[in-house]
Amino acid sequence: MGLCILTASKTISLAITAFTLSWMHSVEHTGWQEDYHIVPDGLKIVEARVKGGGAGMEPPPDAILKNDWWVYTPHLGALPELNLAASGATGGGWHVCSPQMKDCLDLGEQAQAAIKVRPCDAEGPEGTVTTHNHG
Numbered sequence: 001m002g003l004c005i006l007t008a009s010k011t012i013s014l015a016i017t018a019f020t021l022s023w024m025h026s027v028e029h030t031g032w033q034e035d036y037h038i039v040p041d042g043l044k045i046v047e048a049r050v051k052g053g054g055a056g057m058e059p060p061p062d063a064i065l066k067n068d069w070w071v072y073t074p075h076l077g078a079l080p081e082l083n084l085a086a087s088g089a090t091g092g093g094w095h096v097c098s099p100q101m102k103d104c105l106d107l108g109e110q111a112q113a114a115i116k117v118r119p120c121d122a123e124g125p126e127g128t129v130t131t132h133n134h135g
Contacts, residue, residue: 001017001038001040001119001120001121001122002014002015002016002017002038002119002120002121002122003016003019003038003096003117003118003119003120003122004116004117004118004119004120004122005096005105005107005115005116005117006115006116006117006118007086007107007112007113007115008112008113008134009133009134010131010132010133010134011131011132011134012105012129012130012131012132013120013122013123013129013130013132014096014098014101014105014122014128014129014130015100015122015123015124015125015126015127015128015129016038016098016100016101016122016126016127017037017038017100017126018035018036018037018038018098018099018100019035019036019038019096019097019098020033020034020035020036020095020096020097020098021033021034021036021082021094021095021096021117022034022094022095022097023092023093023094023095024092026087030050030051030052030053031049031050031051031069032048032049032050032051033048033049033069034047034048034049034074035047035048038119039078039119041077041078042078042079042080042081042118042119043078043079043080043081043082043117043118043119044077044078044079045074045076045079046073047071047072047073048071048072048073048074049069049070049071049072050063050069050070051068051069051070052068052070053070059072060072060074080118081116081117081118082116082117082118083114083115083116083117084107084108084114084115084116084117085108085114086107086108086110086111086112086113086114086115087108087111092106092109093106093107093108093109093110094106094107094108094115095107096117098127100126100127101127101129102127105129
């Protein structure tokens with residue numbers, strides 16, 4: 001099991017079992033982080049963190065403030081995939097990090113079609129990153 005990231009120009013497969021997705025909110029310029037496990041049913045969010053708050057980003061009632069981050073466990077089942085907007089307007093895009101990878105991946109820094117993130121069969125030993133260009 002691994003993670004596949006599909007963009008308009010390429011597919012990136014990662015031989016990992018868990019990852020953190022992070023980004024900066026486009027209006028409030030506040031940090032967000034979500035930790036996922038890759039499970040047979042899809043992508044299971046196990047923890048989320050929001051730095052501060054703002055319009056439309058209130059933490060849930062069970063959130064705990066730790067080091068300026070609101071930390072909570074979302075009560076969601078596994079998701080089949082994530083669709084990440086890539087407007088190019090946030091100044092930083094999306095970041096995918098895993099302790100199983102040497103470096104984080106930066107995605108969606110430039111305007112492009114939505115990026116899909118889903119479980120897949122990744123090749124190679126743990127931490128392997130493989131890129132396949134489209135057409």
